[in-house]
Amino acid sequence: MEAKTKRRVRDPAATRETILEAASNLLAKDGVEGVSLSAVAHLAAVNRGTAYQHFETREKLIEATIQWVSDKLFRAVFGDPSTLGERKVERVDVAALTDRLCDFAMENPDICRVWLQQVLASPDPSQDPFWREYCGSLRRFAGTDLAEPGIDSEVLSVVNLAGVFFWPILARAHAAEDAQRTELARRFSHEILRLSMYGTMKAEAFPGVAERLRKEAAEANAR
Template sequence: MEAKVKRRVRDPAATRETILEAASNLLAKDGLEGVSLSAVAHLAGVNRGTAYQHFETREKLIEATIQWVSDKLFHAVFGDPETIGERRVEEVDVARLTDRLCDFAMENPEICRVWLQQVLASPDPSQDPFWREYCGSLRRFAATDLSQPGVDAEVLSVLNLAGVFFWPILVRAHAADDRERSELTRRFSHEILRLSMYGSMDSRAFPQVEERLRKGMRVAAS
């Protein structure tokens, strides 16, 4: 009597996750030009028809991949999206949040860089969950008594994320091992916090710059 071949149970959610992970790897390695449904299907170990069942076009695959990376970022930095509404910005541990962001960027440098470029190039970056929460958090913080006056949350978000996501590229080119990469990650996290807390210029030495900034804050407030 022949033994029956056990049929593999299909798991559409797991297959979709595998395809998106493969797409993110190609996106990080080769940029947008390297992403095609055929190439992604091959890397994911599925046939092209299966890939097309989940994503009808290359454009939809890329859009879903950027969203997938954004979700990974969101969970790594902010935690469960369901708890965001319960969190008061005044109670956020800024140092730990900065460390989590820097750690994720160091582990996923190419993906983070591509994500940032795509989100900032989109017609409406606020549609991206991570960008919306990161920039929104800074905007809510700027409205509290904990903030320096005149903070431009959107500009500060771009400056922070661009630095956080591009620093690992330099680090990985020069760090000898994991220990050194970890040390360089902490250096960057420290400098982000130091700049946020103290800035980099002594206002007493730059009265003209101070006056320009004061004028800018008055214009923004009017």
């Protein structure tokens, strides 16, 4: 009796995800210049024809990859995009959000830097979902009674994200173990919170953050 040949089940969505993940790895490793459809197809273990079916040009592949990274970043920091309308900046746990952002950057430093460079160089950064929400959140926060006056939300967004995404360069150069990198991520998160607490946020409105900063400072001094 002849054995039945198993046919490979096609899953376009899964194939697209595999291609985008491969493209993000190449972007992180070699930058935009290192991305080509043939190189991505090879890394994703699909033929070039399949890659071209999903992305007609290299430019469309890069654009889709940046959007894919933005979605990953968005979900890691803000959660499910479908619940966006439920987010109120006055109720956001600023400390937890900062921790999530710093953790994601520490785990994905190269692709985060490529993402930021591509978004800032684009004609309209607000077309990017994560940038739109991050910068928009700061702008909305600046309009509340919790914020100090005179905040430039766009400049502050660049300052924060550039620092968060470039700090891992130092961290990875000086920390060989995950625990050490986690500690360095916490250090950066602490400093971002401290600068925000006494620069953009009205400190008296965030007693929980103030207490956390006091405890962390005491622990650091005791080491």
